[in-house]
Amino acid sequence: MALLTPDPTFYPSPRLAAQAPPEKLAYIVTLQPLGGAKHDALVVLDTDPLSPTYTQIVGRIESPHHGDEFHHFGWNACSSALCPYAPHPHVERRYLLIPGLRSSRIYIYDTKPDPRNPRLVKTITAEEIANKTGYSRPHTFHCGPDGIYVSALGDVHGDGPGGIFILDCETFNVLGRWEVDRGPQHLAYDFWWHLGYDTLISSEWGTPNMVENGVNPDLLLAGKYGHHVHLWDLRRRKHLQALDLGAEQQMVLELRPAHDPTKAYGFVGVVVSIKDLSASVWAWYREKNEWKIRKVIEIPAEPADVDLLPPALKPFGAVPPLVTDINLDLEDKFLYVSCWGTGELKQYDVTDPFAPKETGSVHLGGIVRRAAHPSTGPLNGGPQMVEVSRDGKRVYLTNSLYASWDQQFYPDGLDGWLAKLDVDPGGGLTPDPKFFRAFPDERPHQVRLEGGDASSDSYCFP
Amino acid sequence: MHLPALHGDWPWITLALLGAFHGINPGMGWLFAVSLGLQEKKRSAVLRALPPIALGHAASIAAVALLVIAARYVLPVAAVKWVFAAGLCGFGAYKLLRTRHPRWVGMRVGFRDLTAWSFLMASAHGAGLMLVPVLLEIGKPAAAAPALSRQAMANMPANCPMLAHPASAAVHAVPGVWSSLGAVGLHTLSHLLVAGVVAIVVYEKLGLSLLRKTWFNLDGLWAAALIAAGVVAALA
Numbered sequence: 001m002a003l004l005t006p007d008p009t010f011y012p013s014p015r016l017a018a019q020a021p022p023e024k025l026a027y028i029v030t031l032q033p034l035g036g037a038k039h040d041a042l043v044v045l046d047t048d049p050l051s052p053t054y055t056q057i058v059g060r061i062e063s064p065h066h067g068d069e070f071h072h073f074g075w076n077a078c079s080s081a082l083c084p085y086a087p088h089p090h091v092e093r094r095y096l097l098i099p100g101l102r103s104s105r106i107y108i109y110d111t112k113p114d115p116r117n118p119r120l121v122k123t124i125t126a127e128e129i130a131n132k133t134g135y136s137r138p139h140t141f142h143c144g145p146d147g148i149y150v151s152a153l154g155d156v157h158g159d160g161p162g163g164i165f166i167l168d169c170e171t172f173n174v175l176g177r178w179e180v181d182r183g184p185q186h187l188a189y190d191f192w193w194h195l196g197y198d199t200l201i202s203s204e205w206g207t208p209n210m211v212e213n214g215v216n217p218d219l220l221l222a223g224k225y226g227h228h229v230h231l232w233d234l235r236r237r238k239h240l241q242a243l244d245l246g247a248e249q250q251m252v253l254e255l256r257p258a259h260d261p262t263k264a265y266g267f268v269g270v271v272v273s274i275k276d277l278s279a280s281v282w283a284w285y286r287e288k289n290e291w292k293i294r295k296v297i298e299i300p301a302e303p304a305d306v307d308l309l310p311p312a313l314k315p316f317g318a319v320p321p322l323v324t325d326i327n328l329d330l331e332d333k334f335l336y337v338s339c340w341g342t343g344e345l346k347q348y349d350v351t352d353p354f355a356p357k358e359t360g361s362v363h364l365g366g367i368v369r370r371a372a373h374p375s376t377g378p379l380n381g382g383p384q385m386v387e388v389s390r391d392g393k394r395v396y397l398t399n400s401l402y403a404s405w406d407q408q409f410y411p412d413g414l415d416g417w418l419a420k421l422d423v424d425p426g427g428g429l430t431p432d433p434k435f436f437r438a439f440p441d442e443r444p445h446q447v448r449l450e451g452g453d454a455s456s457d458s459y460c461f462p
Numbered sequence: 463m464h465l466p467a468l469h470g471d472w473p474w475i476t477l478a479l480l481g482a483f484h485g486i487n488p489g490m491g492w493l494f495a496v497s498l499g500l501q502e503k504k505r506s507a508v509l510r511a512l513p514p515i516a517l518g519h520a521a522s523i524a525a526v527a528l529l530v531i532a533a534r535y536v537l538p539v540a541a542v543k544w545v546f547a548a549g550l551c552g553f554g555a556y557k558l559l560r561t562r563h564p565r566w567v568g569m570r571v572g573f574r575d576l577t578a579w580s581f582l583m584a585s586a587h588g589a590g591l592m593l594v595p596v597l598l599e600i601g602k603p604a605a606a607a608p609a610l611s612r613q614a615m616a617n618m619p620a621n622c623p624m625l626a627h628p629a630s631a632a633v634h635a636v637p638g639v640w641s642s643l644g645a646v647g648l649h650t651l652s653h654l655l656v657a658g659v660v661a662i663v664v665y666e667k668l669g670l671s672l673l674r675k676t677w678f679n680l681d682g683l684w685a686a687a688l689i690a691a692g693v694v695a696a697l698a
Contacts, residue, residue, distance in 0.1 A: 003679060005677060005678060006677050008674070010674065011674065012673050012674070016670060016671055082673060083569075084488070084494035084569075085494060085566045085569060085571075086565065086566055086567070087489045089673070090679040146566070147565070170562065195569055197569070198567070198568050198570045234567060235567045262500075262503070461496075461497055462500050462501065
């Protein structure tokens with residue numbers, strides 16, 4: 001049902017969105033370890049410090065199926081509905097779309113009647129996605145000005161190419177493939193855009209067959225995982241340019257374009273370099289109608305006692321940082337980089353995107369370090385998905401990556417946790433000693449904040 | 463039947479008011495002009511966006527005006543009236559039930575793109591259809607005041623040059639062609655003025671936060687206006 005005035009969680013610009021009131025609820029998707037009998041779930045957490053149930057789980061709904069592997073989820077509508085070329089600001093941000101990365105189903109949950117008790121209102125089947133797009137393994141959602149965009153890792157056989165397909169933002173019908181001309185693009189993972197430049201950016205992981213059983217060391221050492229960023233004409237759905245980071249840069253994952261639509265740069269995280277196990281962050285930028293990319297952050301591997309390493313890492317005698325997620329606050333000021341391997345969240349001032357300055361760091365978990373939170377004993381897992389509140393003052397972390405990869409890097413089992421960090425406006429990060437949530441029977445993967453967060457909305461106005 | 467109020471200046475005042483109604487709607491162009499100004503950080507970009515937006519809107523309105531004229535060529539007046547009345551009510555009901563908006567993907571737009579966008583937006587929303595009762599009225603011989611017809615002719619070349627040729631072919635055959643084109647001109651001028659003033663005031667003074675509170679959902683009102691126009695067309 002259309003609203004009389006725009007959804008109050010929509011903001012024309014990132015500058016105005018940064019003034020939004022603090023979130024009172026967080027939505028978290030949790031997954032179950034491989035072979036487990038339980039179902040993945042959407043969990044609701046109270047984040048209102050004035051509430052008697054602050055930091056408690058206040059709602060929960062399980063998937064009707066087993067083995068979905070819940071992954072990066074998103075809202076049906078967001079601030080891009082204010083974009084002037086397709087304005088429809090009276091839609092509501094109320095449905096959460098959750099992909100089963102293994103089952104290829106998409107679940108649509110309604111948070112409206114009771115935000116603490118979302119209801120499942122529609123399931124898009126793997127067959128419908130396959131029949132209408134040829135794709136499988138839906139991965140990331142973005143609410144675009146003209147529809148819901150979804151990336152998919154591969155085809156129905158688990159091979160490439162992966163790509164993007166579109167859902168109708170009112171009926172959630174699958175409309176079809178997005179790409180008209182994909183050029184050399186084959187691998188898929190994340191995508192986002194510079195709306196002000198009609199440009200879409202996509203990144204590369206591996207096909208489902210390359211990732212579903214864990215990292216394949218042969219493919220890794222041969223440099224077969226993704227090492228490109230692709231630039232696309234968002235209007236004409238055509239491939240424009242592929243930027244090669246070099247075959248040693250393996251798994252070019254999370255994309256964070258500047259939120260200000262007048263700026264034409266952004267950041268992408270690379271999980272690992274097979275040269276020295278380092279991880280890195282690269283900045284892409286536009287120069288004279290050409291897109292370019294360069295490394296702006298390099299995080300070295302840490303030497304470690306071989307006895308403490310999982311089998312996959314023993315030959316190297318070191319812990320790779322494994323940058324699995326990055327996030328950029330709405331002011332384009334601080335970039336957060338999660339090092340899932342070493343168990344660290346780093347904060348960089350990226351006011352000059354080509355000269356990031358490290359301004360904060362927090363250790364939690366880690367393959368060898370097992371750093372404790374102020375309220376806990378040693379932790380396993382590490383900061384993985386990182387979400388930043390709209391006002392940039394709070395950062396939420398979850399510790400699970402992907403069931404088979406969790407098993408490979410944390411073979412003693414990964415105990416789920418979620419933590420909140422407080423941000424010093426001048427730079428610096430502190431764990432909130434009162435805000436730590438253990439998930440003993442499940443693994444939290446990603447957090448979305450009620451009303452939006454730093455990676456759920458895009459803006460057409462500076 | 464004839465409504466007494468349908469004579470005199472009312473069609474022209476109505477046209478101007480409808481122009482203002484369309485102009486004040488963010489979805490009909492001023493918001494796009496503001497965003498282009500913000501993207502380029504120049505007021506001149508706001509001003510530069512207005513003529514193509516007005517041209518696209520005018521073209522959509524003119525297409526309906528030509529349709530009305532063409533229908534009057536081949537159908538009796540009563541039939542034209544009922545066809546358009548039914549069309550308007552049907553389209554209004556459709557807009558009430560289905561609020562889908564046209565797809566148009568792009569912020570990097572030049573003159574041609576903006577004109578096409580504006581044409582698409584106005585057409586998909588039935589902006590021209592809303593004017594049908596007025597167009598039917600001023601299309602009647604001797605319905606419009608001669609002075610206003612002259613004004614309409616003065617407006618015409620500036621605002622809808624593309625229509626000069628097809629219009630001139632029909633001008634002697636169907637009474638009211640110049641009036642219809644004048645109607646398009648007056649409506650467009652009003653749309654352009656209101657959209658321009660709103661765009662500049664928002665860009666210079668009010669800022670974007672106003673969008674969040676004051677962007678009322680006009681979809682229902684718009685659909686109601688279409689149905690009302692259908693009823694007026696039927697009764698006129």
